[in-house]
Amino acid sequence: MLKEKDFNVARAPFGYYKTFEIKCKGHPLSELSRTILPEEVAEKEEEEKAPSEYLVLAHEGEEHFLKLDKIEDCKILDKYPLLKQFILSEELGIRPGEEPSHIKLMRKLELVDYEPASDVGHFRFYPNGTLIKTLLEELALEIAASLGASRIETPLLYRFDEPDIREQALKFHQKDYKLKLPNRTLLLRFAGDFGLFRMMKDVVMSYKQMPVRIFEISPSFRLEQSGECVGLKRLRAFTMPDVHCFCKDLNEALKEYEILFLSYNKIVNAMQIEYVVAFRLVKEFYQKNKHYILKLLGEIKKPALIELLPKAKHYWIMKHEFQEVDSVGGNAQLSTVQLDIEDSERYGILYVDENGEKKGCIILHSSMGSIERWIYAMLEEATKKAKKGVAPMLPLWLAPTQVRLIPVKDEYLEYCQKISDKIDRENIRVDIDDRNQTVAKKIRDAERHWVPLIVVIGEKEINTNQLPVRIRETRELKTFGIEELISEIKRKTENMPFRALALPKLLSKRPIFISS
C-alpha cells in the first residue's frame, strides 16, 4: 500500500493497520499514532541457515550419525525411546498433539491456576503451589551456594534508550514487554543478563580471583506469542535461577562447565525427572573436544543428541540442555549451560591478567531452568509413572503433606495431635484429617491428593504405639514405630530444603481453593 506511493517500507508489523484512511482524528498519545523508524528493525540480522549435522553420542563412546528425515535408520535410538521422542518433538515437531497432563493436575492438586485478570501466561499460586515453588527456590539457592556463587539482585526494568540494553533487546525478536511512560520507555527484563552485565562491567577482577561466579534468581518476562503459552510449560512470567561464571581461559571454563553440568544433574535428580541431554556445538569445537563431552556423559551415564553447527551463529560455541520429555511426547528445556567467548569484550567485562593487562574473559551462562517449568516437569513425570501403573506422586521432600493422620473416631484426635507434634518437631509436614467422615472416605481423599504416607489411628495404635503406614510409592501397608517412621522420612528427604505446612494442620480448618 505505502510502497505504491513511494515510501520505503521495511516491514509492516503485526498489530498495525496496513491499510487505512488517514483522517487525523487521533489523540497524539493514542495507540495508533507512533513513530516507527526502519533502523530499529534493520538491526535484526538475517541468519543464514547452513544445515546442522546430527548424531547420537553414546556415553560408551560410539557416534551414531543420523539424518533427521530418516531417524528410523539410527538403531541406537531404539535403546533410548525417550531420546528418540525428544528428537521427534524438538527437531521435527512430531508429537501426538494432546494437552499435557500437568494443566489439569496443577489445578486438581490446588497448586497453580490461571489468572484471567492478568496477561496470558501469568499464573496464581495457591498455598500448596507456593510451598512447592518456595522449596524449589530454596533448592536453587542451595545449589548456587554449593557452587560458591555470590547472589546478587538487579532491577526488573531497564531503559530502552541505553545502547547496550537496546542492542540486547533488539536481538530478542521483539519478545519483550515494554512499559511506555510519558517521558521514556522501559523494558521488563526477559533474562538476567541486562543488570548482570552492567554490574560486571564495573567490577574489578584479577586473574587471581577467577573464576568469579554470580547467582541471581528473579522473575523474567517474555512476551511469547499468545498461541505459544501452554500451562506451566511456557509462560510469559516465570522465575529464573541463573548462574554466570567468568573464567580467564578456556581451560578454566571447561572445568567450570563440568561443575555446572554435574550440579544441574543433581537438581533434576532431586526432582526425580527422567531427562534427556542435547549438546549443540560448533563442529570444529566438537572435533577437538569430543573426549570432554564423553567424560561429561560418562558421569551421568546417558547418551546425548549432538547438533553440530558448521560455524558459530550464536554467541556460544558450545551449550547443552537437559530436557524434559512430557506425558504427551512434547519437550521443554530445563537447564542449560552455554560457553560464550564473545560477549565479554562486547560488553566490556574484563579482568586483569598476570601482566597487568585488561583482557576479555570467557563467560559461562547458565540457567538451572525456570521454577515453574520444574513443576511442569514433575507433574508430567508423575503422569508418565501413572501410565506405567505406578501411583503418581511428587518427590517426598516436595509433597505438601508428607504424612496424614486419620483418627478412626473423634476420641483419638487428641492422640493424633500428640504424635503430630512429635513429627512436626522433626521438620516433617504432617496433618490430621479430623473431618466428620468415614475412614475409607478420608483415605480416598488422601490418595486423590497424592499424600505419600497415610496413617490410620485407632485404639490398637494407642495401645501398641505402632503406626500402620500406607505407603503410596510401593502400595504397601507397613507398621512403624513413631521414631522409626520419622527416621525413615528423614533419610528419604536428607539434605533437601524444608518448609512447614502451607495450610492449617486440621483439614476441617482449611478453606477450599479449588474443589474438584
Place this chain on the structure above:
RNA sequence: GCCCCGGUGGCCAAGCGGUAAGGCAACUGCCUCGUACGCAGUAAAUCGCGGGUUCAAAUCCCGUCCGGGGCUCCA
C-alpha cells in the same frame, strides 16, 4: 500473531431452537466409623462476555475474552 477446536453451578459434565439432567465437592442432620467414595436433606447456573436473527436462543449468526491443538518462534 495466524488457523482449527472448546467454554454450561466451586469442579466434571448432559442438553445443541421450546425455556437448564446427572455426578463430585460444599452446607445441615443422622451414623463414631478401621485402609479409595455410609444415609438423608439443603443451597448453588447472568449457559464466558457483548450484539444480532427468531414468537422463542445454552442451542443459529457476528464480534470479543479465556483455554487447548497446530503453525511460527524459543536470542
